[in-house]
Amino acid sequence: MAKTLADLDTPAVLIDIDRVEANLGRAQAHADQHGYRLRPHIKTHKLPRFAQRQVALGAVGITVQKLGEAEVMADGGLVDIFLPYNIVGGRKLARLKALNQRVALSVTADSPDTVAGYAATFSADRPLTVLVECDTGGGRCGVQTPAQALALARQIGMAPGLRFGGLMTYPPLHGLDRSNAWLTDALAQFRTAGIAVDRVSGGNSPDMWAPGGGPVTERRPGTYIYYDRFQVKEHAASLDDCALTILATVVSRPTATRVVLDTGSKSLTSDLLGMEGFGLIMGTELTIKALSEEHGVIEMPVASDWPRIGERVRIIPNHACVISNLFDTVQLVSGDAVVDTVPVAARGRVD
């Protein structure tokens, strides 16, 4: 007999594969129509099979955030991997060098120190492609001015083992115009200096429906495969697009209004991202009001028999990316059918 949701123990992570397919297709169509390349970030799903599917649909390659994730994706057959991170230290540089032998790899740098580390590690027979990370308002990593970007590009260009690969930014939320202005200014300075910039990598899921044009040639959305409550708040998707939910069981009804689920911060995380509640109960307007490590508490607006002890609900999480990081396996579902149970191959690749 086919396996259904009723056969699963809880908490369990459900991935609606029909919604995944629709989400991936819609994003790729937007990229094709607007003339930018899609380079999806796999941090959200951490599954080689979905990365392969993204590439099959037209993605130019994938993005990862950790060297360990890149290694897992290379093992999974992905051949074009962007690691937009400053890779620092001898052990990591050795791993990076080994990885660069296997796949078309690109990384970022935002300082002369980081470039020096790359330059000392790589040689002309198998050069490393390095993009310059630009802080266009996000306030995280990145050079602060176009002049610094230019200086770093020159340092990269002078190293025999390195190839200048372009510019990269993680744009500030709601700051796409400012970010694009920064990059446009930088591109003008590079043009004046006679340095070609083949690739300008930007963007993320909240900005993914922005029209094309402008300085960015590729975008790196991640969450768009699953979406989540935050993406819905940011108008990137509707609740009906959310493909990742957590199946939970009611384990306690201490009062007529209090409902306690078997999902706490160890399965939902405590990410609020500026919202009320730690997740939305699918098909309702109820949110999880309080979390401890292994319990989630819903406060019903009025006394209610529903849901009873033993009944199940599905939770749309605030932030889908961090959920994949907490579970060893996820359940691929279509409607109520459980199609497959898959290990989260790149989970826990912390370094």
Place this chain on the structure above:
Amino acid sequence: MAKTLADLDTPAVLIDIDRVEANLGRAQAHADQHGYRLRPHIKTHKLPRFAQRQVALGAVGITVQKLGEAEVMADGGLVDIFLPYNIVGGRKLARLKALNQRVALSVTADSPDTVAGYAATFSADRPLTVLVECDTGGGRCGVQTPAQALALARQIGMAPGLRFGGLMTYPPLHGLDRSNAWLTDALAQFRTAGIAVDRVSGGNSPDMWAPGGGPVTERRPGTYIYYDRFQVKEHAASLDDCALTILATVVSRPTATRVVLDTGSKSLTSDLLGMEGFGLIMGTELTIKALSEEHGVIEMPVASDWPRIGERVRIIPNHACVISNLFDTVQLVSGDAVVDTVPVAARGRVD
């Protein structure tokens, strides 16, 4: 050559075994002196070896929060396990029954439904010990009144496969007096009803130095093995007692005051627990001001060359328990020496 901190890749979780030993010994001595039993919660460390050590030092048994954790600890040789959780549903009850054959097991219930599930599963040849969970102000699970506790104890007592094991509470933070008053009132009602209450289980790390006496016969602290920034704020420990730190590398210095570490919400979680910052840099007063998934940002109070790219710092996390849940392995250290690298056996046991 002996392995040291310098040989580790980052981020890495460091467990200072000398501090662990001191923390465990001090807590057991307090329990012995004040006449209560210690039943440590293993959610914090998730390591059978530390659970064994806690028992060797005098703990009466251990506490776990998930059935999967209990199974791992039983595999690890632990023989007296308390699972203070409503276990609901056929699949979980079958696992609970199998576990009850292997170890001295006790669980909780806070509703007639949960007790009915236990009663239908267990039989007199191998009864299950069930404590009644009491909401003494914590606002999570638990019966709301001593009268409800009494009714539930009677339901347990009438089931041939169940044995009434006493009362359990998760006391509210800063509400020990209120919690004890609730329990004292309940015990009086049980006495009047002629029902013996052998065991009253309460307490946690923030309350662990409260004097003995009162209704509680055993306490279930967990975090006290490692402590963390929250426990220090709650005066349960000093910073010098904190045994778990995260080793991080500086990967970017975008400005003279901004320092970016290779540790984000996927290695620290976003738990704030009412504090400023997502962790404290050991040996300093600096905290992590902002987190993204794989980056942590420190803002220095004044322009500073230190720390440079490639330098390492140790982070005292806000909440130690959730860290063990994110890493597949932890490093046992003594001073700068890495003594052992151990898998976190009960990590990811979500159900």
